[in-house]
Amino acid sequence: MNIKRNPSNLNQEFHIVVIGGGITGLAIAREAAERGLKTAIIEKNDFGCATSAATSKLIHGGLRYLENMEFGLVRESLRERKIMGNAAAHLVMPLPIILPVYNFSKPGKFMMRIGLRLYDLLSFDRNFFTPKDKKMPASRWISRRKVLELAPCMKEEGLKGGFVYYDLQSLHPERLSLAFLKTAVSSGAVAFNHMSADSFQTSDTNGKKRILSVHTTDLITGKKYKIRGQVFVNCTGPWLDYTLGRVMETPAQTLQRSQGIHILSKDICGKYAVLHRNEAGRHFFILPWMNLSLTGPTDTPFADHPDTLYPGYKDSSDLIHTVNQSLTNPIKTSGVKSILIGLRPLISSGTSTYKASRKSEIYNHAAEGFPGLFSVAGGKLTTSRDLGEQTVKKIIRSGELKGIAAKKSSSLKSPLFGSICYGDSHEEYEAKALRDYALTFLPEDSHRHLIRLYGTEHREILHLLKDKPQLAEQIVPELPDILAQVYYGVTHESARTLEDMLNRRLAMGTLGYPGDKAVQKVSGIMAKILKWTPAAARKEISAYKKDYPSIENVKQRESPGKKKKSS
Ligand SMILES: Cc1cc2nc3c(=O)[nH]c(=O)nc-3n(C[C@H](O)[C@H](O)[C@H](O)COP(=O)(O)OP(=O)(O)OC[C@H]3O[C@@H](n4cnc5c(N)ncnc54)[C@H](O)[C@@H]3O)c2cc1C
Structure with missing residues (x-):
């Protein structure tokens, strides 16, 4: 699969032009292209780099939304959870989550049991025609001793026991976004x-x-282009109203932007995730991810321009402080790998951002005098496929696509690019692929890493290695990515900056700052292929080092006199 950048492809009238390449725009582009519509998608930074890269990495029903009585939203999310598990088999896996129950817990054991039973009931079909590696047991009560054994980081005092329930976890959300994009491109999208x-x-x-x-x-490059289309879909997430402001004077749609921070640190709690609500009623997750711990999120209103978003040191240390009060094995500042921040593009509802609904809206701006313009806001990573389907349906029904017959939607039961057949077992595929395609010079761990990231597409990388076995070498010994991935990222995956490559094509930049040696090496390869001058390569390296959200950079940005990031 090659995401070709050929500007001459822009010299046509598209049926649908999608603006914004987060998960929402990508899911719409995928749906439109698969239905045979001529589709273009443009993204001002990199695909999936904004909110879609700063999530809790959960593909979930949203247990918490049951408190708001949003049963419809939870059922829809649980249905989509299952679809995502089948459609992105290599990128999504079940995750057991512990809900500890303390003396002070509100809701208490009884209400939690009811909530979880309801969650089980609303996902009654989760194991129907589901491969073994995606099956999820019903929730169950576990003793106090068991909670401490499975979640040793939690404080013992006042602990009564807990529940275990399951959701899915997105192993590489950046590659999930890319899988949506590649599905769109493989169906003809530009x-x-x-x-x-x-x-x-x-x-x-x-x-x-x-x-x-x-x-x-x-x-x-600074080059300007004009892209013609019949319908334009504004999927710019937290920028939605700013984008509308380029068309109309006073957009009717307003967003409540809510800032969410997660701390990625050394492992503090083992293989089970914990969802805890402390005595003050504040809830947070501690999620195991790549042998690290992802803790958060925060949920606070954000009033500035989304371009200025960068984690604040105070917000980050407040989160660490709050979480540590519930832990025996606290997060240490020295163990923090990075701080993730994103803005939830929530629909204004007059309530707090924490209580605001996570449901989505599709606006047809014809009603405001702008026919052919649609905006899509809100939603979740989990429900993006459905949002893509509903949006394209709404566009078709609106009659804006004159004389164009779109094919029926097939996204409900079709795999994303790189995934095995819908509903097949990834574990079985992995075992078979490790046997069938083994290369003597590629260690099994590297091979497994490629399968996990690229799914069936990993064979393209193996193909590259057959011609150039020297590219099987790890970029640096302590991180799993290999040299061939850098070549593939530039030539086939439209990685144009060092950040695109390190943070969204390779795994290394998502695990913490990869280290100067890795950064130099990757930049050296990219410079050769993309013909960067030495000055341009130095600029890439310095921008990456300066902007990487390590705790040191975050602290430095917040010290008096330092300016926040802007783009
Ligand atoms: C802290 C946090 C945790 C979350 N956790 C989860 C979770 O665990 N599971 C889940 O399902 N959901 C989760 N969500 C929700 C989910 O991440 C979002 O709903 C989803 O990512 C929104 O995607 P989007 O495409 O609408 O926005 P974005 O991903 O922000 O994409 C919008 C894109 O538009 C681009 N853009 C802006 N202006 C322009 C322009 N003028 N031209 C071109 N492009 C432009 C931006 O660069 C950006 O890439 C979480 C959200 C947050 C903030």
């Missing part, structure tokens, strides 16, 4: 990252403004 939507050209008829084209800039 995709450009680092391309911003700057302004819109409209025609004025009877007081209605139809959008004819979007004017864009390639933010790396």
Whole structure:
């Protein structure tokens, strides 16, 4: 699969032009392209780099939303959880989660049991036609001793016992976004990252403004392009209202932006996840991920421009402090690998961001005098496929795609690019692939790493290795990625900056700062292929080092006199 950047592909009128390449835009592009619609998607930074890269990495029903009585949303999410598990078999796996019950717990044991029973009931079909490696048992009560054995980080005092329930975990959310993109591209979509939507050209008829084209800039080369389309879909997440502001004076849709921080640290609690609500009623997850712990999220209103988003040191240390009060094995600042931050693009509801619904909205701006323009807001990583389907359905029903017959939707039962057949077992595929495609010079651990990241597409990397076995070498011995992935990332996956490569094509940048040696080596390879001058390569390295959200950088940014990140 090659995500080709060929500007001449832009010289056509698209049926649908998607603006914003987060999971929402990617799911819409996938749905539209698979239904035979001529689709373009543009992203001003890198695909899946914003909110979609800063999640709790859960593909979940949202147990917490039961408290808000959002049964419909939970059922829909649980249905989509199952679909995602089958459609992205190599990227999503079951995760056991412990809910400890303390003397002070609110809700207490009885209400938690009811909530979990309801959660089990709403996911009654979770194990129907599901491969063994995706099956999830029903929730169950475990003793106090068992809680401490499975979640040794939790404090003993006041602990009564706990529940275990299951959700799915996204092992590489960045590669999940890419899988949606590749599915769209393999069905004919045209995709450009680092391309911003700057302004819109409209025609004025009877007081209605139809959008004819979007004017864009390639933010790396500075080149300008005009992309024509019949329908434009604004999927710019936290930037949604700013994008609308480029078309209309006062957009009716407003967002409640809510900032969410997670701390990625050395492992503090073992293989089970914990969902804990402390005495003050504050809830947080401690999630095992890649032998590390992901702790959070926070949920606080964010009033600035989304471009200025960068983790605050105070917010991060407050989170660590709050969490540590419930732990026997606290998070140490020295063990922090990185701080993830994202903005939830929530629909304004007049309530707090914590209580605001996570449901999505699809707006047809024809009602406001802008036919052919749609916006999509809210939603979750988990339900993105369904949001893609509903959006394309709404566009088709609106009659804006004149004389175009779209195919029926197939996303409900089709795998994403790189995934095995819908509903097959990844474990079985992995075992077979390790046997069938083994290369003598590729260690099994590296082979397994490639299968996990690329699914069936890992064979393309193996193909590369057959010609150039020297690329089987790990970039640095302490991290799993191999040299061939860097070549593939540039030539086939549209990685254009060092950050694209380290943080979203390879795994290494998601595990903490990869170290100067790895950064230099990757930059050296990219420089050769992309013909970066030495000065350009130095600039890439320095930007990556300066912006990486390590605790040191976060602290330094917040010290007086230092400016926040802006783009
Ligand atoms: C802390 C946190 C934890 C979460 N945890 C989970 C979870 O565990 N599970 C789950 O299912 N959901 C979770 N969510 C929700 C989920 O992450 C979001 O709902 C989802 O990622 C939103 O995706 P999006 O595509 O709408 O936005 P984004 O991912 O932010 O994408 C919008 C894109 O638009 C681009 N853009 C902006 N302006 C322009 C322009 N002018 N031109 C071109 N491109 C532009 C941006 O660069 C950006 O990439 C979480 C959210 C947060 C914040």
